Amino acid sequence: MKILLNTLTLVIFITTLLSCSDTNHKKEGEKKDYRENISETVTTFITKNLEDLQKKEEEKITIDSITIKRIDTLTDKSILTMKLNALRQEIKKNRKLRKLKSKKIALNRELGVYENETLKESAEKEIQQMIEEETEDQIRLGTLMGDLNNPTLDSLTFRYYLVTAKITATEADLTQRTLDTQIILTRNFKIKRFEDIK
Numbered sequence: 001m002k003i004l005l006n007t008l009t010l011v012i013f014i015t016t017l018l019s020c021s022d023t024n025h026k027k028e029g030e031k032k033d034y035r036e037n038i039s040e041t042v043t044t045f046i047t048k049n050l051e052d053l054q055k056k057e058e059e060k061i062t063i064d065s066i067t068i069k070r071i072d073t074l075t076d077k078s079i080l081t082m083k084l085n086a087l088r089q090e091i092k093k094n095r096k097l098r099k100l101k102s103k104k105i106a107l108n109r110e111l112g113v114y115e116n117e118t119l120k121e122s123a124e125k126e127i128q129q130m131i132e133e134e135t136e137d138q139i140r141l142g143t144l145m146g147d148l149n150n151p152t153l154d155s156l157t158f159r160y161y162l163v164t165a166k167i168t169a170t171e172a173d174l175t176q177r178t179l180d181t182q183i184i185l186t187r188n189f190k191i192k193r194f195e196d197i198k
Contacts, residue, residue, distance in 0.1 A: 037189040070164040077155035098130045161185040
C-alpha cells in the first residue's frame with residue numbers, strides 16, 4: 001500500500017517547492033469559482049491515476065477523501081526555483097550512484113580484477129564518464145542559478161496554480177493512510193507536467 005501510494009505521488013508530482021501566495025483573485029465570487037474548478041480537476045486527476053495504477057499493481061485501494069490544503073500561484077521566478085530544487089535532488093542522487101560505482105571500481109582494483117587489460121580499459125572509461133557527468137551537472141546547476149539571479153526575472157506575473165492536496169485512502173485490510181501531493185494547473189485548470197514547463 002505504502003509503495004503504491006508513494007508511486008502515485010511520484011506519478012502526480014513530488015518535490016520541495018517555493019511558491020508565492022495567490023493574490024490574483026480579489027472577488028469572492030471568482031475565488032469560489034476557481035477553487036471549485038481546481039478541486040474538480042485535481043480530484044478527477046488523482047482518481048484516474050490511482051485507477052490506472054491499481055490495474056498495474058493489482059492492489060485494491062479506496063480513496064476516502066481528497067482535500068485541497070493549499071492553492072498557490074507560480075511565477076517565472078518560483079518556477080525556476082522549483083527547477084533548481086529538482087536539479088539539486090537529481091544531482092544528489094547521481095552523486096550517490098557515482099560513489100557506489102567508484103567503490104566497486106576501487107574494490108575490483110584491490111582484488112586484482114584490472115590485471116585484465118580489457119576490464120581495466122572499461123573501468124577507466126567508466127571513471128572518465130563519471131567525471132564528465134559531474135561536470136555536466138555542475139554546468140546545469142550554474143546555468144539555472146545564473147538565470148534565477150537575473151534581476152529582470154519576473155516574480156509577479158501569475159503563470160500557473162500550484163495545488164497541495166491531501167489524499168486519504170484505505171486498502172483491502174482496512175489500513176488507512178494519508179499523503180500530500182502537489183499538482184500544477186494552468187490558468188484554464190488543465191494539468192501541467194512539471195517537466196513540460198518552459
